[in-house]
Every structure is written in C-alpha cells, then in structure tokens.
Amino acid sequence: MLWYDQLASQVSVPQVVNDSKTPSGRVHVGSLRGVLIHDAVYRALELRGVPARYLYGIDDYDPLDELPPVGGELFREYLGMPLCNVPAPAGSEAGDLAEYYISEFLDVFAELGVDPEVYRMRDIYRSGRFDAEIDQILRNSDVVRRVDREVANAQRPDDWHPFQVICEQCGRIGTTRVTHYDGEQVTYRCEPNLVKWATGCGHSGRISPFGGNGKLSWKLEWVAKWNNFGVTIEGAGKDHNTRGGSREVAVRCLGEIFGKPGPMNIPYEFFLVRGAKMSSSRGVGVSAREMADLLSPELLRFLMIRSQPKRPVDFAPEHDKIVRLYDDFDRLRAKARQPDENPNEKRLYDVAQVTLEDDYYAPPFDLLLSVVQMPHLDVEREVTGLKGAELTELDLKHLRARVRSAQVWLDAYAQDEDRLELQETLPREVGELAPAQREFLHQLSKDLAEVSWHPDKIQTRIFDTARLIPLAQPKAFQAIYCALLARSSGPKAGNLLAFLDKDFVRERFAETPRPDVRAFWLDTDLQERGLLEWLEKIKDSVVEASATARFQGAQTSPAGQDDSVVRGLGVVELRITTADGKSHLKRHLLVNVEDVGGTLAAEYGYFSDQAAKLVQQIGDQIGRTVPFHLADLVTEQSS
Numbered sequence: 001m002l003w004y005d006q007l008a009s010q011v012s013v014p015q016v017v018n019d020s021k022t023p024s025g026r027v028h029v030g031s032l033r034g035v036l037i038h039d040a041v042y043r044a045l046e047l048r049g050v051p052a053r054y055l056y057g058i059d060d061y062d063p064l065d066e067l068p069p070v071g072g073e074l075f076r077e078y079l080g081m082p083l084c085n086v087p088a089p090a091g092s093e094a095g096d097l098a099e100y101y102i103s104e105f106l107d108v109f110a111e112l113g114v115d116p117e118v119y120r121m122r123d124i125y126r127s128g129r130f131d132a133e134i135d136q137i138l139r140n141s142d143v144v145r146r147v148d149r150e151v152a153n154a155q156r157p158d159d160w161h162p163f164q165v166i167c168e169q170c171g172r173i174g175t176t177r178v179t180h181y182d183g184e185q186v187t188y189r190c191e192p193n194l195v196k197w198a199t200g201c202g203h204s205g206r207i208s209p210f211g212g213n214g215k216l217s218w219k220l221e222w223v224a225k226w227n228n229f230g231v232t233i234e235g236a237g238k239d240h241n242t243r244g245g246s247r248e249v250a251v252r253c254l255g256e257i258f259g260k261p262g263p264m265n266i267p268y269e270f271f272l273v274r275g276a277k278m279s280s281s282r283g284v285g286v287s288a289r290e291m292a293d294l295l296s297p298e299l300l301r302f303l304m305i306r307s308q309p310k311r312p313v314d315f316a317p318e319h320d321k322i323v324r325l326y327d328d329f330d331r332l333r334a335k336a337r338q339p340d341e342n343p344n345e346k347r348l349y350d351v352a353q354v355t356l357e358d359d360y361y362a363p364p365f366d367l368l369l370s371v372v373q374m375p376h377l378d379v380e381r382e383v384t385g386l387k388g389a390e391l392t393e394l395d396l397k398h399l400r401a402r403v404r405s406a407q408v409w410l411d412a413y414a415q416d417e418d419r420l421e422l423q424e425t426l427p428r429e430v431g432e433l434a435p436a437q438r439e440f441l442h443q444l445s446k447d448l449a450e451v452s453w454h455p456d457k458i459q460t461r462i463f464d465t466a467r468l469i470p471l472a473q474p475k476a477f478q479a480i481y482c483a484l485l486a487r488s489s490g491p492k493a494g495n496l497l498a499f500l501d502k503d504f505v506r507e508r509f510a511e512t513p514r515p516d517v518r519a520f521w522l523d524t525d526l527q528e529r530g531l532l533e534w535l536e537k538i539k540d541s542v543v544e545a546s547a548t549a550r551f552q553g554a555q556t557s558p559a560g561q562d563d564s565v566v567r568g569l570g571v572v573e574l575r576i577t578t579a580d581g582k583s584h585l586k587r588h589l590l591v592n593v594e595d596v597g598g599t600l601a602a603e604y605g606y607f608s609d610q611a612a613k614l615v616q617q618i619g620d621q622i623g624r625t626v627p628f629h630l631a632d633l634v635t636e637q638s639s
Contacts (some may be wrong), residue, residue, distance in 0.1 A: 002347055003308055008044035015050060017042050018231040020057030021085060023102040025068055028293040030271030033313060037235055037268055038305040039114045039352050055229060056116035060084040061215045062124055063174030065197045066431065068097065080172035080198030081490045084122040108292045112301055113354035127213030133224035134209050137216060138163060138181040140257045144220060149251045152244045161186065165214035168205055174202030184208065222250040234264025235309065252278045268309035274316045286317065293409050295400040302352040317413040326365035333359065357376035360394040361387045366491040371499060373420045379403055382499050386455065394510050412614030420485055426511045427486035434525040436471045437479035442470065445509035453502050459494025468585045470524060483508055517552060521571050525589035532621060536588065539622040542578040546627045547618065548613035551604055570607040572614055590614060
C-alpha cells in the first residue's frame with residue numbers, strides 16, 4: 001500500500017479533511033504540497049467508500065506582518081491590519097490583498113483537479129460561527145496559559161488571553177492585547193511595541209469578541225476549526241510538528257477545553273528549491289502559478305505525492321531536474337500498463353492524474369526541448385513519425401501540454417548553455433576533439449548508411465561504433481553534439497539524429513578532419529594491465545575472438561638523422577564478441593620503435609614476435625585460441 005492508502009485503510013467512519021493557507025504573499029509552490037497530500041488522502045477515502053469532505057481555509061483574518069513584494073512601502077500604513085482589510089495593489093481587480101494573492105492559487109487548484117470546500121476566515125468570524133468556540137476558549141485562558149507553559153515552555157503573563165481584537169481606532173489586529181474577559185466583552189489595548197513589524201496606536205477599550213470583532217490566536221484558531229468543523233484528518237509541515245511545537249499545543253488544548261482528541265496527523269517535510277525553504281510573504285522561491293505554467297498538471301501532482309510526506313521535495317526548474325522528472329513519470333506510466341505486476345505504480349499513476357485516462361504516447365521531454373528549438377521541424381509531424389502511427393486526440397492533448405511546458409522552460413528558465421542551435425557549418429570546435437572522437441565521427445558516417453532512420457536503431461549503431469573505435473560512450477556523444485550543436489551535451493542522440501536529414505548527418509560527420517594514425521593509436525591505447533583486467537571480467541562471456549597486429553614505419557627519417565633509424569608504432573587490435581551479441585575492440589600499443597632503433601625490417605620482425613606473444617597470452621587467459629593476423633605495413637594516415 002502507498003502511504004495515503006495506508007492512512008485511509010485505518011478509518012471507516014465519515015471523515016473531514018482540512019488544510020489552510022494564510023495569503024500573505026504570492027503563494028509559492030511549496031504550499032501545494034499540503035494541498036495535494038490532503039487531496040491524495042481524500043481521494044483514497046473516496047476510493048474505499050468512506051464518506052469524506054475536504055475543506056480548505058483561507059486565513060485572511062491574519063494580520064499583514066511584512067511589506068508585500070508588490071507595492072512595498074505603499075503598504076506600510078496597513079501593517080498589522082487583517083489581510084482581508086488591506087486593499088489590493090493598484091490596478092488589480094481583487095477586492096483586497098488576501099483575495100489578490102489567493103485567487104491565483106485557487107485557479108491552480110482547478111487545473112490540478114483539486115476541488116475542496118473553500119471557506120474564508122473573514123466569513124467564519126463575521127457570521128458568528130466561531131462565537132461558541134471563542135467564548136469557551138476565553139473562559140479557559142488559564143488552561144491555555146498552562147498548556148503553553150507545560151508543552152512549549154512559553155511563559156505568558158497572568159492576564160494574557162488568546163485573542164486579538166481589531167482596534168476600534170486604527171483597525172489593526174496584530175498589535176492588540178486582550179487582558180480580561182467577563183463573559184460578554186474583552187478588555188484590550190492597542191500596544192505601540194507589542195510586535196516589531198507594526199506600531200499600535202495606544203487606544204484602550206472594551207468590546208464584544210464575537211461577530212468578527214477579532215480573532216483567536218492562531219494555535220487556538222486551529223483548535224476552533226477542529227472542534228467546529230469536526231476535522232478528523234489534518235497534516236502540517238515539519239515546523240509545526242516539532243516537540244513542544246504548535247501542533248502539540250493545539251492538540252492538548254483541544255483535549256483539555258473541548259474533551260476531544262486531535263485529528264489524525266500527516267507530518268510533512270518542506271518543498272525546497274536548491275535546498276532552501278521558500279517564503280510567500282518575502283517572495284522567495286517559485287510561485288505555484290509559475291510551476292503550474294511550467295509543468296503539466298499530472299507532472300506537478302506526481303512531483304508532490306510520489307515521496308513519503310516525511311521526505312522533503314527538492315526541485316528547481318533546471319534542465320537536468322525537469323528532464324529527470326518527466327523521465328521518471330514516463331517510466332511510471334510504462335509500469336502502470338501492467339497493473340498486476342506493478343500495483344503500487346498503477347495506483348500512484350492514477351492518483352497523479354487529474355482525471356483517469358487511458359494510456360497515451362508521449363515523446364521524451366528532452367527530445368521536445370530540442371525539437372521546439374528547431375524552427376524547420378513540425379513537432380506533431382515529427383512525433384507522428386517517431387510513434388510510427390497517427391497520433392490520437394489523447395496523444396495530441398498531452399503532446400501539446402509538453403510542448404507548452406518546453407516553451408515555458410525555454411522562455412523563463414533556460415540558461416544560455418541549455419539552448420540548442422543546429423549549426424549550419426561544421427563547428428571549429430570539432431577540430432579540437434580528441435583523435436579517437438574524430439575517427440569515431442568518420443566511422444559513424446559510414447556505419448549509419450544502412451541504418452533504418454529510427455531513434456532506437458540509430459542509438460544502437462552509435463553504441464556499436466563507439467565500442468569498435470574504441471571510445472567511451474560519453475566521449476562519443478560529446479563528439480556528436482559538438483559536430484551538430486557546437487556544445488558538449490544535448491538530448492538523447494538517437495532521438496536528435498532521427499529528426500534530422502540522414503544525408504545531412506552523414507555528410508556533417510564525414511567533414512570532420514581525420515586524425516593522424518599515430519595520434520589515433522596513442523589516444524586509444526589500452527595499457528597491458530588494463531587489457532588483461534578487462535579480459536578477466538568478460539572471459540566467461542566470450543564467444544568469438546580475433547586479433548590483428550598493425551605496424552606503421554616512417555618512409556623517411558627526419559632531416560639530420562641517420563637513414564637507418566626508422567620511426568614507427570605497432571599495435572595489436574583485439575576484437576571480442578560476447579554472449580550478448582556485442583562486439584568490442586581493444587587496442588594495445590605494443591612497441592614504439594623510436595625506443596628500439598634499427599632498420600624497418602628489423603623493427604617489423606621485433607614487433608611481429610612481440611605481437612604473437614601477446615596474442616598467445618590473451619588466448620591463455622580467455623581459454624581459447626585467438627586467430628591472429630599480421631597486417632601489412634601501414635604507411636598512410638588511416639586506421
């Protein structure tokens with residue numbers, strides 16, 4: 001069972017799931033984690049047939065305690081006032097600052113398929129719905145003070161009451177302190193120095209605490225919600241769930257004042273951006289709206305719920321992370337196609353969807369990032385070719401969503417090094433590639449001639465060619481990206497090449513300046529110890545082996561040197577086929593005749609003897625005879 005199904009399996013009676021948000025700034029994406037965690041639980045309850053409601057509160061009676069990023073100093077006079085009583089920024093159609101921020105967040109809810117019953121605390125307080133809870137809590141202010149002291153080690157004055165009045169003179173709620181309650185009215189003072197972020201006016205008075213004249217302190221507001229709404233499930237971030245923290249205080253107060261247990265808890269970690277926590281009021285991080293514009297809805301849901309709640313989610317809109325996220329989701333989709341074998345993956349995939357849909361075809365995201373940057377390509381036509389069949393309406397729906405995601409990322413988040421541009425001519429950087437990389441490009445040009453122009457076939461041929469140079473795979477792909485894009489990285493090479501004209505690709509690779517054969521041999525030399533260690537690892541899987549010895553001697557000696565001194569190199573090339581059908585080539589530099597000296601014939605004879613001995617040693621190690629061919633002298637710059 002996944003975590004939300006485990007939680008849902010523990011209950012059978014009707015449930016009320018609750019979550020809330022203070023709209024003190026543009027709501028960052030981290031706030032969506034709580035929304036989607038509670039939504040996953042609500043969906044799990046529904047799936048099990050447990051009657052459930054999902055409530056979501058807008059805590060707009062909280063005070064403005066920081067200058068908002070939009071407007072800044074223009075809002076200084078409103079510091080300390082309820083957010084719903086603070087005007088919206090100039091030019092906004094919203095009626096107040098709270099609505100200005102929360103309306104955007106609620107729009108994202110709809111896109112993600114989240115449909116809770118939304119309530120606003122201004123309405124709850126002004127309607128009198130919390131009057132009974134306010135009365136009961138104020139009558140037990142001594143209990144609250146004691147719990148604060150015992151649980152949180154917070155020392156409250158003997159006249160402190162967990163309630164804040166909206167000052168009748170200045171309209172601030174964050175600066176008032178209630179010191180007495182007689183059952184009908186509270187006595188309060190708007191204190192100039194109660195908090196650092198706002199200045200009270202000094203007014204004192206008596207007023208009824210009911211009908212929206214003030215609000216409970218937020219821990220006790222939590223208690224009032226749980227009691228009044230009958231909340232049975234509500235999680236909270238790790239900052240509220242520490243020992244002696246606000247959650248523990250609220251649960252204890254609920255028990256001592258109303259005689260009820262606290263709701264089932266779902267402690268969850270923060271959503272981080274590059275390891276840092278975000279803040280709505282300070283505008284730190286990526287907003288929920290921006291992330292919903294970047295990621296398609298099912299990807300954003302997947303990002304938030306795939307991990308256990310107690311594990312942090314660390315995501316930034318960077319190339320590697322967004323590509324990896326889409327790749328992870330596509331792997332999940334693939335596994336979900338076999339629900340009997342992968343029930344958890346199927347369940348996670350279902351919960352990640354906005355509405356349940358059939359499977360669809362979607363190309364890798366890194367490929368789309370490349371295609372949308374090539375204006376000569378028609379994305380839908382190319383993806384149709386990649387699928388090998390006409391795209392369905394569902395295919396097109398998700399393809400267009402991914403294209404939008406790719407375009408948003410390119411417009412808003414891509415760094416210069418992330419951008420791709422197909423080079424019109426061979427980049428000069430190709431000449432700086434290592435000899436083995438340049439020889440690889442030449443050989444690949446030949447090897448691609450008979451390849452079916454499909455991404456998987458191309459990718460396989462790239463691997464095959466690289467093994468027979470030999471060239472490490474990362475270096476092989478680096479050479480391809482350099483020749484086409486003038487950069488060292490890019491999307492999956494088979495996908496990229498499949499979208500380009502075959503003749504263009506082959507001609508481009510063939511333009512690469514070939515290396516001197518001596519430089520090529522030196523670049524691909526595997527020292528004897530390395531060769532023997534590699535053979536030891538694969539010897540049990542060898543099905544075929546052969547060796548060729550090649551020798552290059554200079555035709556003329558350098559000026560000023562004796563003609564009897566011949567410069568040359570000799571190599572043994574070992575070709576191995578393993579049980580998986582793959583062919584490998586390893587090259588070992590056997591002798592540098594500059595170190596031996598002598599005539600061409602003498603050095604050739606020395607080399608051939610040494611080559612034969614090495615091949616015999618190889619045969620002994622792998623337990624089979626290795627056919628050995630001594631090639632003619634190599635005198636041209638070719639391999």
